[in-house]
Amino acid sequence: MLTLKNISTRYGAIKALTDVSLEVEKGAVATLIGANGAGKSTTLRSIMGLCQPYEGEVLFEGKKINGIPTHRIAAMGIALVPEGRAVFANLTVLENLELGGYLQRDHGKLKRDIEHVYEVFPRLKERLAQMAGTLSGGEQQMLAIGRALMAHPRLLLLDEPSLGLAPLMVHAIFEAIDRINKEGTTVLLVEQNANLALKRSQKAYVLETGRIIMQGSSAELANDPRVKEAYLGD
Amino acid sequence: MKRLLWIAGTIGALLLLQWGATALLLDGPIRQGPYYYQIIILAGINIVLAVSLNLTNGIAGQFSIGHAGFFAVGAYMAASVSYYGGPAIRGAVSFLPLVGQDTVVLILALAAAALATALAGLLVGIPSLRLRGDYLAIVTLGFGEIIRVLILNIDAVGGARGFSGIPKLSNFFWVYLLVAAVIATVWNLVRSSYGRAFQAIRENEIAAQAMGVDVTRHKVLAFVISSMFAGMAGCLFGHYTMYLHTNSFTFVKSFEIIIMIAIGGLGSIEGAVLGAVLLTVLPEAFRGFEGYRMIVYSLAVILIMIYRPQGILGQVSVIKRVRAHFITKKAAREAATKAASSAAKMPVKAEGA
Numbered sequence: 001m002l003t004l005k006n007i008s009t010r011y012g013a014i015k016a017l018t019d020v021s022l023e024v025e026k027g028a029v030a031t032l033i034g035a036n037g038a039g040k041s042t043t044l045r046s047i048m049g050l051c052q053p054y055e056g057e058v059l060f061e062g063k064k065i066n067g068i069p070t071h072r073i074a075a076m077g078i079a080l081v082p083e084g085r086a087v088f089a090n091l092t093v094l095e096n097l098e099l100g101g102y103l104q105r106d107h108g109k110l111k112r113d114i115e116h117v118y119e120v121f122p123r124l125k126e127r128l129a130q131m132a133g134t135l136s137g138g139e140q141q142m143l144a145i146g147r148a149l150m151a152h153p154r155l156l157l158l159d160e161p162s163l164g165l166a167p168l169m170v171h172a173i174f175e176a177i178d179r180i181n182k183e184g185t186t187v188l189l190v191e192q193n194a195n196l197a198l199k200r201s202q203k204a205y206v207l208e209t210g211r212i213i214m215q216g217s218s219a220e221l222a223n224d225p226r227v228k229e230a231y232l233g234d
Numbered sequence: 235m236k237r238l239l240w241i242a243g244t245i246g247a248l249l250l251l252q253w254g255a256t257a258l259l260l261d262g263p264i265r266q267g268p269y270y271y272q273i274i275i276l277a278g279i280n281i282v283l284a285v286s287l288n289l290t291n292g293i294a295g296q297f298s299i300g301h302a303g304f305f306a307v308g309a310y311m312a313a314s315v316s317y318y319g320g321p322a323i324r325g326a327v328s329f330l331p332l333v334g335q336d337t338v339v340l341i342l343a344l345a346a347a348a349l350a351t352a353l354a355g356l357l358v359g360i361p362s363l364r365l366r367g368d369y370l371a372i373v374t375l376g377f378g379e380i381i382r383v384l385i386l387n388i389d390a391v392g393g394a395r396g397f398s399g400i401p402k403l404s405n406f407f408w409v410y411l412l413v414a415a416v417i418a419t420v421w422n423l424v425r426s427s428y429g430r431a432f433q434a435i436r437e438n439e440i441a442a443q444a445m446g447v448d449v450t451r452h453k454v455l456a457f458v459i460s461s462m463f464a465g466m467a468g469c470l471f472g473h474y475t476m477y478l479h480t481n482s483f484t485f486v487k488s489f490e491i492i493i494m495i496a497i498g499g500l501g502s503i504e505g506a507v508l509g510a511v512l513l514t515v516l517p518e519a520f521r522g523f524e525g526y527r528m529i530v531y532s533l534a535v536i537l538i539m540i541y542r543p544q545g546i547l548g549q550v551s552v553i554k555r556v557r558a559h560f561i562t563k564k565a566a567r568e569a570a571t572k573a574a575s576s577a578a579k580m581p582v583k584a585e586g587a
Contacts (some may be wrong), residue, residue, distance in 0.1 A: 048444060076447035082444065088437035089520065090501075099434050103446040151446065 001026040001186050002047065002155055007056030007066070009039075009046045017053070018209045022204075024155070029187040031197040031218065033231060034207035040082050040190040043207070044157045048063040048080045049073045060155070068081055075103055079153035083160050083190075085144040089133030093124055096132050096143055100150030100218075110150075117146035120176050132171070138169030145176065155186045162193045194231035198222040206231070244418055251572040271406070278409035279471050280510035284494040285416045285503060286463035290500035291492065294456035295423060295436025296363065300374030300465050301491045303381040306483035307354050308465025310349035310391050313400045315343040317471065320401060340403040344469050351465025354381075355458040363453040366439060370457075376486055382480045396479035397472075404473035412470060416463045420503055423459070430533055432456050436501075497538050499545030508546060 002024040017039045024030040032040050047050045049070040065073055074080075088096050097117055101110045115122055118125040119140040126213040127135060130139035131155055133229040142159055148156060158177065162170045174196065181187050198204055198218045206214040206227060214221065221227050287301045316323075316339050323342060324335045354377075361371040372495045391397045423429045431452045434442035443449050472478050490513065498509025516534060538546065 002390075050440060050443070056461075069448070070443040071446050071448045074444055082438075082441055086438045086441040088434055088441065091433060095430070099445055099447075102431065102434070105427075147441075147445070186467040192266050216328060 001061060002188065003057075003059040004043070004047070005057040005059065007046055007053035007058060009042055009051055009053045011042075011051070015210060017046065019056070020207070020210070020212055021056075022205050022212065022215070024186060024188050026186055027181075027184070028203060029181050029189060029201040030203045030205070031189045031191060031201040032205050032207055033191055033194040033197050035231075036192070037209075038207040039210040040207055041159055042163075042210075044080060044159050044188070044190055048078065048156060074151065077152070077154040078157065079148035079151045079155070080157045081141075081144045081148045081159060081161065083163070085137075085140045087132040087135070087140050087143050087147070089131065091132055092129050093132055093135070093143055094128045096147050097124075097150055100147030103151060113150050117149055118180060120149070121146050134168075138165050138173065141165060141173055142168070142176070145173070145180075149185075151178065153185060153222070155188065156180065158187060158189045160190055160192060162191060162196060172194065194227070195222075195233075198227075198232075253268055255480055266301070273514060275404075275406065275409050275474055277511050277514040278406075278413050279467050279474075280491070280514050281413050281507050282409075282416045282463055282467040282470075283491045284506040284510035285413075285420055286460045286467070287491050288495045288501065288503065288506040289420050289423070289432075290339075290457050290460040292495055292499075292506070293420075293429065293436065294432040294453060295543075296453055296457065297368065297371045298374045298457065298460070299371050299485070299488050299492060300358075300376075300378035301372070301460075302483045302485065302487035303378030304351045304354060304461040304464035305468040305471070305487065306378075306385060306480070307469030309349045309483070310385055310397065310477050311350040311465070312343035312347040312469030313472040313478055314405065315346045315393060316340070316401055317397075317399060336401075337404050339401070340408065340469075340473060343403070343473065344466055345471035347465040350460045351468075352458050352462040354465075355461030356454065357377060359454040359457040359461075360450075363457060364450050375485060375488075378483075378485055382483055386480045386482075392478070392561070394480075398477045400472050400476045400478065402476050404470040409470050409474070412466055417503060417507070419459070419463075422469055428452065428455065467479065493535060495545075497535065497545055499547035502545070504545045505545050505547035 002022075004020055004022045005073070006021050007017060008015065010018055017213055020039070020043060022032070022043075032043060036038050038226060043052065046066070047054045047060075049066070049068055049072075053066055056066075057064055060073075060076060060078060063076075065076065065078075068076075085157060088099065090101070094114070097114050098110065101113055104110045104113065123139055124146055132140065137144060145156075145158070145161065154170050161173050161177070164172065170193075176202065177187060177189070187201075189197055189201060201218045203214065204218045204221045205212050206221065214224070214227065216224075222232070283301060287298065290296050290298045319342070320339050323339050327335055327338050331337065358377050359370075362369045386394055387390060424432070431442065431447045434445065434447055435449055435452055439449055471482075473502060494509035494513045495506045496509070497512060498505030498507065513535075517527065517531050520530045520534075523530050535584060
């Protein structure tokens with residue numbers, strides 16, 4: 001479904017990604033793990049067109065998408081849940097969701113989609129008239145994911161959904177991600193919490209200073225001594 | 235159908251308001267003299283400027299500090315049309331009574347002002363809004379000054395002497411019609427998908443893009459609409475004062491408009507209206523302080539900013555807040571009835587078992 005072929009990206013003179021290749025199969029949950037500054041977010045940004053790889057190709061469902069503006073990539077069926085959640089703080093929960101369905105012009109469908117998000121995250125329904133900025137961190141993460149779901153993405157890019165959340169909340173978020181995946185959305189998950197990410201995914205890539213240094217099935221990587229030492233804290 | 239009713243209702247309400255206000259004013263300030271009448275006209279012009287700037291600065295979150303520049307472009311463009319083209323236009327519609335001729339000239343001048351400023355907005359907006367950050371502020375500040383100096387050197391519009399001999403075509407009716415138009419436009423825009431996109435851009439550009447919003451296009455659109463209304467305000471201003479001088483369009487005027495929306499509450503239409511009225515009336519009300527007038531006025535502005543930094547009405551529209559209150563209540567009611575009905579079902583289930 002998504003293929004990255006040898007992409008390299010830089011910010012000014014600083015190289016952030018070198019020769020990154022990865023593949024996400026339809027219906028799967030793939031994960032990208034690595035330390036701070038390894039280039040995980042940059043990989044997602046390169047897919048979404050928020051920064052342009054100067055080398056290599058990004059293919060989505062067989063079509064080359066690098067070079068296309070971000071809003072058009074969004075319309076093709078990729079949704080991004082940005083790092084740090086990036087909810088529209090001064091808008092209400094409901095308005096945030098409505099904006100998630102920005103490309104949906106059918107009012108009836110929009111309403112049904114909102115109901116669906118409330119089903120996945122009942123907590124949001126209780127908060128619908130509240131300003132998004134006044135929600136707790138976990139609720140904001142729920143809102144960010146719910147907002148992304150509104151666009152009916154075929155591929156969901158999640159940037160550190162567990163960042164700064166209480167363990168109970170992390171659990172709830174990952175349950176929801178499981179559900180979203182089972183409902184047919186392919187997921188590419190970027191996480192610092194490698195333990196959790198490897199448990200919840202089928203395929204994993206390890207990123208270090210902008211290069212993929214290891215890849216394989218998540219179960220394999222979870223038992224790899226190098227991964228265990230560097231990322232799982234054993 | 236619903237939309238049509240809405241529009242008809244809005245127009246009806248506006249006409250009623252127009253009629254009511256005119257009736258009220260005819261017995262009040264207008265009879266009492268031109269001084270109060272002028273303040274009311276200037277307040278109307280400032281409302282148009284503030285509400286339109288609020289679309290760019292408050293709602294779409296792009297910081298423009300050159301609104302006076304667009305105000306000037308509109309004023310001079312419209313004045314040129316009616317000064318140089320006026321006789322020809324009147325000749326072409328000589329079959330109309332004098333009032334009708336006036337109306338035609340003013341409408342053409344308004345259209346020219348709107349067109350010229352929309353174009354200017356496009357030219358300034360496209361290059362500077364493609365970039366993220368403070369570029370718009372820098373470019374618009376420069377634009378405002380360039381326009382002012384340019385006009386100062388065009389002899390056909392009076393140059394440094396000022397542009398005199400502009401026919402008096404604008405009045406209470408036209409100014410407040412434009413006020414109604416700008417409020418209705420921005421109001422409807424905010425509630426449309428465009429308005430949602432503007433707000434998304436203000437809150438977070440990256441998230442807005444990721445949601446499918448064409449950020450540059452929407453920023454330029456907000457900016458062009460905003461500039462266009464400033465230009466139309468300029469037209470009515472020139473045709474009211476009958477004389478234009480570049481001193482009315484310095485960057486101080488731009489900042490005055492920014493202060494209006496900051497005081498009222500950035501992003502709120504009601505706030506922009508309130509701010510514009512306050513900042514027109516306050517300096518006049520403080521005339522009693524003679525020489526200390528500007529100090530008292532500045533002090534009032536500073537005090538408001540210290541004790542109410544989010545503006546008098548805050549960022550969020552009052553009406554939106556009231557609506558949010560009702561939505562929460564409705565949701566609570568629904569939850570309560572749901573709980574009650576499931577509680578009612580429980581014993582039935584127990585009996586069945």
